[in-house]
Structure formats: structure tokens, C-alpha cells
Amino acid sequence: MVFDTRLLTGVGVMAAVTEAGNFARAAEMLGLTPSGVSRAVARLEARVGVRLFDRGPREVSLTEEGRRFHAQVMPLLAGLDEAASEAAGAAAVVRGRLRVSVDPWFARMVLASNLQRFLQRHPLLSVDVFTSNYREEMMSGVDVAVRFGPPDTSSLIARKLLDTRVVTVASPGYLDRHGQPHSPHDLVHHEALLFRDPQTGLPFPWEFRRNGESIGVKVSSRLMLDDPSVALSACIAGQGIFQSLAVGLAPLLSAGDLVQILPEWSEELYPLYAYYPSRHLPPAKVRAFLDFVREIATDTGAA
Secondary structure, three states: OOOOHHHHHHHHHHHHHHHHOOHHHHHHHHOOOHHHHHHHHHHHHHHHOOOOEEEOOOOEEEOHHHHHHHHHHHHHHHHHHHHHHHHOOOOOOOOEEEEEEEOHHHHHHHHHHHHHHHHHHOOOEEEEEEEOOOOOOOOOOOOEEEEEOOOOOOOOEEEEEEEEEEEEEEOHHHHHHHOOOOOHHHHHHOEEEEEEOOOOOOEOOEEEEEOOEEEEEOOEEEEEEOOHHHHHHHHHOOOOEEEEEOOOOHHHHHHOOOEEEOHHHEOOEEEEEEEEOOOOOOOHHHHHHHHHHHHHHHHOOOO
16 A cells, blocks of 8 residues: 555644644744645645635634544644654653643642643643543544543543542531531532533532442532532532532642531542543653643542
């Protein structure tokens, strides 16, 4: 089989246009003329048989077919880059740009405060962090994605990073006004703060586990949010009781901003998974990031 090198060139140009946002800036990045970039994209579109970009006067954006194609080929480009590094004897060097899509809760509660340590450890690496808890096209334009919840049944490789407990918390002020619940059933008399599942649009159900026993409680609430960190802020302000992931909460519990209630009923575990596309050994920068995430999660007592 004779490989068409023009296809690889076109894919490289497509990646540059996607990052730059238009042909002119992509041309500067690649050392080409804008017309040369435009011709390369047109040849690639003719080769794959679909329109990859919507062209505007100043900006271009990927079409739906273009997004899917981009998500499929970017890991291949990353693999070529890694193969070149390995051939040069630099397989163990963590370098380049790492693009990660991270669940907002983990990004805010754990990752953000530790990123400086990660970058100091790997001075040849730069990191782009995108926060999202959605799973549709989560690998588009990124090297690795991190999401809470059971793994998807897809072609992606899923690697469990940790299990974190599900805990129920309230502010001291709320408990002073409304009293301390002594059993899960007492929560029907309290104001709950609900978090909406981004996949279903419905609130996550409240469940309590102890010694193999499981109890579901139908709580009442006048406030439902789609960002758990906003729900946490409302909880700290005394607006209600919140059922949260334990990872990242230790400083707030230690400072007394939050109080864990019904701790004996907190045996439910919720997993955090990393996803990447290749069944082969992931690039050094991805391996370094995954190892670091497990390290900082252990430091927070999440596992």
C-alpha cells in the first residue's frame, strides 16, 4: 500500500487552522501563505469527501463532520509526534502541549491548586485545561479526558484514577437553625440542595449506604443547580444540605465551614476515570498527567 503523504500534510494544516481559528493565523504558524493553507484544506476535503470547515469573513469553524474527523485524527498526530520523540531517544521526556478536558468539580477542588507543582516538575510542558462534565465528543481536540461516574462503553480506553466517597454536608449555621439529622429519613424534613445530572437533566438521587444496607431518600428542594461548586457555596452560606463528593472537601471540613452529617451512612463510592483513545502506550505527557492526578487525589484523601 502506497501512503498518500498529501493526506498527512492536509491533516496537519487542518489541526493548525482549528487551533488558530482562521487561515491567515494558521499560515503564520506553518510558514505558508493563506492561499496555500486554503488549497491544502480544499484538497483534504476533496480527499475525505466532506466539508470540514464553515468559512466566514474572519473566522472559520469546524463543521459537525469536521469535528468528528478532527477528534479521530488528532490522537494519530499525537502518536506520530510521540513516535518521532521515541526514535530520537526522548520517549521518557515529558514535553510539548498537553490538552486535557477535566470535570469542573475535580478541576476546581483539586487540580487548580496543584497545577503549578505539575508544571514545575515538567518544565518542557505546557497545559491547556478545558472544564466540562459532558461526555459527548469529550475527546475532541484533547489528549485525555477526566470524568466522574461509571466508564462509558465506547472505543476509548478508560483508566480508573480513584474512588471517592459520597458525603452529606451542611453549614454549622444551618444545623443551628434546623437541627442535626440523626438518620437518612430525617432529611425529608430538611431543605436539600440538588445537583442536576448533566447527562439526564434530572437531579442525582440521594442514597445512603452502611454495612451493606442501602437507603434511598426522596428529599425536597426549592433549589437545583447544574454546577456542584455553586451548590457547595450555597451550602456553606447555610441554604441547605448538600450531598457531595468527598474529594476536595477536607480543607472546608477542617476549617469548620462545613460539617459532615450522618458519617456512618457514607459508604457509597463514586469513581473518577481518565479516557484516552489509543490502546497503545499513551504519550509520556499523558502518562505523567495521569500519575499526577492519582498522586494529588491520594494527598486529598479521596481514595
